Amino acid sequence: MAGLKEKLHDKIQQHRPRTTKLIKEYGDVVVDKVTIAQVIGGMRGLKSLVTDISYLDPNEGIRYRGYTLPEVFEKLPKPKGAEMPYVEGLVYLLLTGDVPTESEISDVVDEFRKRRIVPRYIYEVIDSFPCCSHPMTIFSSAILTMHRESFFSKKYEAGINKLDLWDPMYEDSLNLIAKLPEIASYIYAKLYRGGKRVQSNPSLDMGADFAHMMMKPAPYDEVARLHFIIHADHESGNVSAHTGHLVGSTLADVYMSISAMINGLAGPLHGLANQEVLRWLQGVKDKMGDEIPTEEEMKQFVWDTLNSGQVIPGYGHAVLRKTDPRYSIQREFCLKHMPNDTLFKYVDLLYKVVPPILKEQGKAKNPWPNLDAQTGVIQWHYGVTEYDFYTVLFGVGRTIGIAANLIWDRALLYPLERPKSITTDMLEQIAGIKPKK
Numbered sequence: 001m002a003g004l005k006e007k008l009h010d011k012i013q014q015h016r017p018r019t020t021k022l023i024k025e026y027g028d029v030v031v032d033k034v035t036i037a038q039v040i041g042g043m044r045g046l047k048s049l050v051t052d053i054s055y056l057d058p059n060e061g062i063r064y065r066g067y068t069l070p071e072v073f074e075k076l077p078k079p080k081g082a083e084m085p086y087v088e089g090l091v092y093l094l095l096t097g098d099v100p101t102e103s104e105i106s107d108v109v110d111e112f113r114k115r116r117i118v119p120r121y122i123y124e125v126i127d128s129f130p131c132c133s134h135p136m137t138i139f140s141s142a143i144l145t146m147h148r149e150s151f152f153s154k155k156y157e158a159g160i161n162k163l164d165l166w167d168p169m170y171e172d173s174l175n176l177i178a179k180l181p182e183i184a185s186y187i188y189a190k191l192y193r194g195g196k197r198v199q200s201n202p203s204l205d206m207g208a209d210f211a212h213m214m215m216k217p218a219p220y221d222e223v224a225r226l227h228f229i230i231h232a233d234h235e236s237g238n239v240s241a242h243t244g245h246l247v248g249s250t251l252a253d254v255y256m257s258i259s260a261m262i263n264g265l266a267g268p269l270h271g272l273a274n275q276e277v278l279r280w281l282q283g284v285k286d287k288m289g290d291e292i293p294t295e296e297e298m299k300q301f302v303w304d305t306l307n308s309g310q311v312i313p314g315y316g317h318a319v320l321r322k323t324d325p326r327y328s329i330q331r332e333f334c335l336k337h338m339p340n341d342t343l344f345k346y347v348d349l350l351y352k353v354v355p356p357i358l359k360e361q362g363k364a365k366n367p368w369p370n371l372d373a374q375t376g377v378i379q380w381h382y383g384v385t386e387y388d389f390y391t392v393l394f395g396v397g398r399t400i401g402i403a404a405n406l407i408w409d410r411a412l413l414y415p416l417e418r419p420k421s422i423t424t425d426m427l428e429q430i431a432g433i434k435p436k437k
């Protein structure tokens with residue numbers, strides 16, 4: 001057994017009795033109540049999922065395994081001379097709950113190196129898409145196509161004890177995560193670089209290798225590490241995480257589950273918002289002819305969007321009630337590396353004008369920016385200007401968190417998900433506005 005897997009095995013053995021005890025001895029204890037607004041309104045705030053990989057506090061933001069993002073960036077080891085930590089270290093942290101040592105990270109880097117080769121047919125699948133296809137469609141399809149590699153499905157078909165299902169899920173997950181940077185960069189090469197592919201370099205860590213395949217010089221390696229780490233997980237109730245968990249609960253393998261979660265991420269109210277932010281900014285830039293708008297002009301652009309019945313992309317959140325720390329970390333990066341970038345100045349001006357306007361409009365529960373308000377500006381600055389591609393980058397990072405959850409879902413024997421639906425008639429009866437039949 002490799003180091004990471006052995007550690008994970010021990011952690012699983014330690015954790016299982018906790019879950020078993022909760023179900024067997026405390027299964028009837030009430031956790032939450034459900035209101036009609038929650039039933040109709042997308043289950044906002046309903047405590048009905050469990051994960052130990054991350055937790056989202058409305059005011060503080062995300063914690064990975066108990067650590068705030070600044071702590072994660074401080075504690076995880078970094079490649080020599082690098083500003084940002086190893087993405088591989090985050091994989092270790094999310095799976096085991098422990099901050100890895102340098103040598104434990106080397107093991108994971110080595111694991112990914114061994115698993116990184118993408119099957120030939122995946123390039124053919126990507127090549128067969130018509131040129132106007134959205135990169136998220138291609139990304140999701142490429143991942144789904146790899147189902148034929150699934151160790152989990154083969155083991156299931158052959159007959160496997162359910163206590164052991166986490167093991168092939170782990171194998172598939174590491175195989176997939178290791179291949180995603182190459183798949184993503186190949187999609188980029190096909191769509192935007194005339195098919196000019198750069199093969200992965202096994203001597204590099206995940207962030208540096210991705211920068212190398214994207215043909216972007218330093219500090220794009222730091223950008224890649226930063227990006228993959230902050231996008232990795234946001235507890236279980238968001239659409240991508242929940243979709244991955246839901247599909248996985250049928251004992252579909254990691255390829256099926258991650259492809260499905262990628263489709264959820266591709267919606268404009270979720271991951272696609274990073275592309276929408278850039279589209280919105282470009283619209284303003286076109287109208288301004290490259291001039292920086294004044295505060296008054298920017299306020300007008302924001303009001304025009306709101307008055308036309310559209311949302312301001314990159315602002316608001318279903319859970320957060322403060323500025324997203326993922327936004328703040330990216331902002332700090334911008335202030336350090338690209339303070340004079342025109343689009344960053346636009347984004348900074350928006351940070352000043354949007355929250356008061358959303359407060360004045362009085363609809364959004366959270367007037368503050370989320371991570372998507374900053375992501376695209378950094379990519380644009382370093383030459384990734386094809387903003388349709390930004391959600392693919394999100395998807396590479398998000399896979400790390402969802403895969404960690406899927407492995408633990410199988411380890412803790414979480415069952416098929418099956419909430420109960422009721423009819424509008426029944427809700428009216430519960431509300432007391434219709435007689436009970």
Ligand code: HAX
Binds near residue numbers: 370371372
């Ligand atoms: N601009 C304008 N109106 C907004 C708004 C925004 N940024 N955010 C919320 N509102 C509106 C909602 O549309 C809703 O209006 P109606 O009552 O007319 O339906 C009202 O305010 C209440 O919404 P809410 O309860 O505050 O927010 P929700 O939990 O319903 O939705 C969203 C959360 C993220 C979908 C929402 O804030 C939004 O649409 N934001 C813009 C898109 C965006 O940035 N999405 C990315 C979110 C982060 C993420 O998941 N990244 O992957």
